[in-house]
């Protein structure tokens with residue numbers, strides 16, 4: 001009886017195997033189900049289609065927080081019995097066009113993560129077929145292309161999800177004045193403020209969100225550009241349409257501009273220090289240290305304004321010797337009518353102001 005059944009299966013493989021429908025995308029296949037596992041000897045054929053999809057193929061997140069990269073799979077028609085499905089996630093960093101690296105693999109409730117992802121990733125599994133990847137916390141080089149692969153027996157299907165950092169772009173100039181930094185100095189200036197030179201894509205996104213700035217700044221690609229929302233005489237004239245205006249690729253050593261910096265990190269906390277008296281710059285740096293923190297950097301203040309909603313109508317010293325304050329809700333006597341980080345430039349260091357401190361809690 002048993003032998004007979006095996007022969008029958010083999011025969012059907014031979015008969016139907018060659019004629020089995022295979023669509024060019026490779027995701028139809030023939031599957032043999034043995035009477036739902038009972039032993040009544042019935043054999044039937046079913047065409048099962050494995051679908052893998054992601055409702056969001058571009059995900060942006062803030063460094064230091066967590067993120068879920070969505071991936072779902074389902075069978076068509078719906079199966080009455082769960083199948084043994086393997087989920088595998090791969091990652092290809094932005095900087096590396098080369099090979100994919102393993103992130104994690106999961107079969108049933110067992111899973112294993114690799115390399116830098118060890119201990120930081122798990123599958124969400126909020127419903128059957130949910131293979132979404134949860135990463136916590138996000139580290140500085142986690143961006144890139146992720147691929148969710150579902151493997152069922154011989155078949156596999158996958159979907160790709162891109163992860164980028166949501167950040168904030170801010171213009172920066174040297175404490176000594178405008179248009180004084182060559183490319184290398186601009187790059188270093190951003191890094192000193194806990195940020196990086198912005199890419200064109202980041203500046204463009206910031207322009208779309210309303211960044212209007214009349215001074216050209218270096219970008220990562222070695223160009224100098226500036227974003228204009230409202231064309232005006234004082235800012236390149238009214239003949240040109242709104243947009244990001246470019247001076248093109250410039251000489252990295254000889255040409256001098258300001259910088260556009262990009263930051264995406266909420267690792268620590270930025271706060272205005274409640275202190276009974278105002279402080280000069282030296283004192284300001286000291287009191288933050290006495291608090292167990294440090295005087296905040298410009299990038300940290302921008303990130304706190306943008307991602308944590310820091311709103312404080314008090315001017316405070318920052319690490320670079322500038323004095324600024326962050327406003328979410330514009331109001332009387334608190335700068336202009338738009339939300340933003342207001343700057344008083346770089347006042348003489350003996351003048352007395354408040355201070356913004358920065359503390360990392362973990």
Ligand SMILES: *[C@@H]1O[C@H](CO)[C@@H](O)[C@H](O)[C@H]1NC(C)=O
Nearest residue numbers: 062064065066067134136137
């Ligand atoms: C993930 O981040 C969100 C805020 O972005 C937070 O509310 C949530 O608690 C975090 N989840 C975990 C598990 O840390």
Ligand SMILES: *[C@@H]1O[C@H](CO)[C@@H](O)[C@H](O)[C@H]1NC(C)=O
Nearest residue numbers: 280281282283348349350351
């Ligand atoms: C700030 O004040 C202290 C005295 O409290 C003084 O020693 C220091 O030199 C002052 N710093 C500056 C930059 O004026």
